Amino acid sequence: MTDPTTERSPKARFDSLSGSVDERLYSQMTLIRQFEERLLQLFEGGELFGTTHCCIGQEADAVGILNHLDERDIVFSNHRCHGHFLVYGDRPELLMAEMMGKAGGLVGGRGGSQHICYHGFHSNGVQGGIVPNAVGMAMAEKLKGTGGMAVVFLGDGTLGQGVVYEALNLASLWSAPVLFVIEDNQWAQSTPVEKELAGDMVARGRAFGIRSGEITSTDASEIYAHFADIVASVRETGRPRFEVVHTYRLCHHSKSDDKRPREQVEARRVGDPVPLLARRLDPSVVARLDAEAGRRVTEAEEHARSLPFPDPSTLEDSLVSAR
Amino acid sequence: MSRLDESERELNVLGSLNGALHSILGDDDRVVVLGEDLLDPYGGAFKVTRGLSDAYPDRVLTTPISEAGFTGVAVGMAMRGLRPVVEIMFGDFLMLAADQLLNHASKYTWMYEGKVDVPLVVRTPMGGRRGYGPTHSQSIEKHFIGMPGLVVVAPSVFHDPGALLRTAVVDDDRPVLFVENKLMYARPLRRIQGGRVGDMAARVDDARYPTVTLSYDDFRDADVTLVAYGGMAELAARAAERLLLDDEVVCEIVLPSSLNPLDLTPVRQSLARSGRLVVCEEAAPIASWGSEMIARVSAEAFDLLEAAPVKVAARNLPIANTRDLERAILPQESDIVAAVTRAIGSHTTPVHLAG
Ligand SMILES: Cc1ncc(C[n+]2csc(CCOP(=O)(O)OP(=O)(O)O)c2C)c(N)n1
Numbered sequence: 001m002t003d004p005t006t007e008r009s010p011k012a013r014f015d016s017l018s019g020s021v022d023e024r025l026y027s028q029m030t031l032i033r034q035f036e037e038r039l040l041q042l043f044e045g046g047e048l049f050g051t052t053h054c055c056i057g058q059e060a061d062a063v064g065i066l067n068h069l070d071e072r073d074i075v076f077s078n079h080r081c082h083g084h085f086l087v088y089g090d091r092p093e094l095l096m097a098e099m100m101g102k103a104g105g106l107v108g109g110r111g112g113s114q115h116i117c118y119h120g121f122h123s124n125g126v127q128g129g130i131v132p133n134a135v136g137m138a139m140a141e142k143l144k145g146t147g148g149m150a151v152v153f154l155g156d157g158t159l160g161q162g163v164v165y166e167a168l169n170l171a172s173l174w175s176a177p178v179l180f181v182i183e184d185n186q187w188a189q190s191t192p193v194e195k196e197l198a199g200d201m202v203a204r205g206r207a208f209g210i211r212s213g214e215i216t217s218t219d220a221s222e223i224y225a226h227f228a229d230i231v232a233s234v235r236e237t238g239r240p241r242f243e244v245v246h247t248y249r250l251c252h253h254s255k256s257d258d259k260r261p262r263e264q265v266e267a268r269r270v271g272d273p274v275p276l277l278a279r280r281l282d283p284s285v286v287a288r289l290d291a292e293a294g295r296r297v298t299e300a301e302e303h304a305r306s307l308p309f310p311d312p313s314t315l316e317d318s319l320v321s322a323r
Numbered sequence: 324m325s326r327l328d329e330s331e332r333e334l335n336v337l338g339s340l341n342g343a344l345h346s347i348l349g350d351d352d353r354v355v356v357l358g359e360d361l362l363d364p365y366g367g368a369f370k371v372t373r374g375l376s377d378a379y380p381d382r383v384l385t386t387p388i389s390e391a392g393f394t395g396v397a398v399g400m401a402m403r404g405l406r407p408v409v410e411i412m413f414g415d416f417l418m419l420a421a422d423q424l425l426n427h428a429s430k431y432t433w434m435y436e437g438k439v440d441v442p443l444v445v446r447t448p449m450g451g452r453r454g455y456g457p458t459h460s461q462s463i464e465k466h467f468i469g470m471p472g473l474v475v476v477a478p479s480v481f482h483d484p485g486a487l488l489r490t491a492v493v494d495d496d497r498p499v500l501f502v503e504n505k506l507m508y509a510r511p512l513r514r515i516q517g518g519r520v521g522d523m524a525a526r527v528d529d530a531r532y533p534t535v536t537l538s539y540d541d542f543r544d545a546d547v548t549l550v551a552y553g554g555m556a557e558l559a560a561r562a563a564e565r566l567l568l569d570d571e572v573v574c575e576i577v578l579p580s581s582l583n584p585l586d587l588t589p590v591r592q593s594l595a596r597s598g599r600l601v602v603c604e605e606a607a608p609i610a611s612w613g614s615e616m617i618a619r620v621s622a623e624a625f626d627l628l629e630a631a632p633v634k635v636a637a638r639n640l641p642i643a644n645t646r647d648l649e650r651a652i653l654p655q656e657s658d659i660v661a662a663v664t665r666a667i668g669s670h671t672t673p674v675h676l677a678g
């Protein structure tokens with residue numbers, strides 16, 4: 001099921017796919033979209049338990065950024081991590097099993113939607129604290145001399161956390177090879193950006209002497225091209241970069257909790273990254289990629305359903321790692 | 324000066340810890356030390372890290388005043404195969420890093436089903452009696468003993484603090500909070516030799532972080548079991564000596580070095596001889612380690628108790644700066660003596676004694 005040469009390397013996997021860059025980016029985005037739409041259906045049907053944060057509308061960030069990483073690299077994501085994981089790991093069945101709380105899920109049902117781990121990929125649902133963790137991981141790779149780097153994702157709202165600035169300062173002081181990606185979707189839960197954030201986002205990174213920039217786009221190819229140089233420069237210089245992606249969330253924050261003005265959300269649908277890219281592709285290719293992704297999501301669901309729930313007798317397992 | 328001189332290292336807790344850090348850094352290049360003002364010639368606020376940066380400049384990192392940030396960085400380093408040792412300059416500042424310990428370091432291994440380790444040590448001086456006032460004198464480890472996944476270790480002069488630190492850094496793959504009572508730094512080690520220390524018989528169990536039990540009667544009989552840790556260990560030993568000489572009361576002293584997880588076995592063994600429990604700690608008294616000890620003994624070893632347990636702790640107040648007030652707030656040797664007397668006199672009434 002998995003190819004050992006591409007299992008840990010999004011870049012190698014992306015390079016091994018057939019088709020144009022646009023087609024390959026599209027194949028990943030349609031997988032993320034259909035996966036999350038299936039999740040929401042399963043929640044509505046009462047088949048999933050707890051909560052989840054979908055990235056519908058923001059898929060272009062995941063595919064545009066993470067396909068540049070290789071097997072040496074580390075990702076730290078947050079609560080909105082499905083898209084990031086699916087690009088990094090390409091294992092929808094493991095994530096689906098985790099969502100269903102099954103043994104054999106990414107972390108055996110212990111973490112659920114926002115606390116997952118797979119090779120160099122990690123996520124945690126507490127806003128802010130992952131940012132110094134990612135800096136430390138990048139520092140470790142640097143001290144070990146592996147050539148690896150880290151990417152950490154944070155939202156506009158998480159720019160409110162003080163520890164983020166401690167981490168930026170440390171990353172710059174110590175030259176950690178880490179890329180801070182700010183996914184500015186204009187909202188933090190129910191709070192619009194103008195009520196949560198004063199001043200300039202990009203200037204925050206610059207203030208620490210970190211090369212910082214921004215892109216306003218939901219176009220996956222544009223983001224993919226934009227981040228090629230950024231990832232390469234983190235690796236070459238061993239210095240951090242700080243990059244803001246201005247985007248928009250087209251779904252609820254978690255589930256059925258969207259109180260944003262309807263007109264605003266509807267107006268942003270023109271930027272929906274999935275149809276945006278589909279329009280540039282041959283419709284028959286789009287149909288094929290959609291069908292393929294749909295089939296994978298169905299297989300993931302069936303696989304997850306077939307797994308048992310974890311046995312409470314395993315609760316004391318993994319108090320220390322198996323490594 | 325690159326190191327503490329040999330005699331100092333032999334003699335006191337500071338030297339023991341400093342020597343251990345030197346040797347750990349020398350033995351294992353995965354070890355990294357981070358904290359505020361660590362660099363030589365200053366060498367750290369309490370000098371536990373003195374000489375380290377001169378000897379290992381690449382692996383001793385002085386940090387900005389960012390407890391959450393650099394603890395979080397150390398967590399990430401630990402997750403990628405390094406063995407970081409973080410110093411929090413005063414234990415009182417640990418709350419700034421609490422989210423990193425609670426929602427990050429102590430969670431990752433179990434939450435990720437064993438896919439990562441977090442072999443992190445956060446060491447920090449705790450405690451008062453030095454006139455540092457309300458925000459530089461506390462013993463707040465009690466707030467961290469209830470976190471699943473976080474080990475809390477506190478050596479005393481009767482343990483080998485350097486050996487415990489080495490175990491935490493090199494042999495323990497779990498995150499460890501390592502609590503150093505700051506008054507203890509200048510105190511000589513009380514080495515156990517041939518099963519004795521001073522006039523007391525001594526037993527050390529074979530736990531990874533051992534419990535030391537001391538007896539004035541060769542473990543034959545005892546009137547009271549005193550349980551203490553860290554800086555309270557010596558106070559308990561002095562109180563026990565006074566009680567023996569003045570009142571012919573025989574105490575056994577049980578000194579765990581692992582506050583969490585907590586092994587009750589040595590306490591039970593001593594209570595089987597004494598039937599009376601006095602728990603001594605420097606922390607404020609509410610929801611404390613001593614409360615947990617008394618709760619567990621009452622629930623798990625009620626049959627061994629002949630009298631209500633007694634707790635000696637600080638007053639439920641901030642810690643004052645000026646000497647007489649600080650003394651009145653923190654538990655003293657005389658409070659332990661009084662508690663033992665109460666325990667011997669009491670049969671049913673629970674007593675809470677504050678300093
Ligand atoms: C420390 C902390 N505070 C609050 C929350 C609850 N919470 C979860 S997501 C979220 C909004 C985050 O907004 P943003 O950073 O913009 O990310 P987005 O959800 O938009 O992707 C909040 C408040 C949390 N998870 N952690």
Ligand SMILES: [Mg+2]
Binds near residue numbers: 157184
């Ligand atoms: Mg947001």
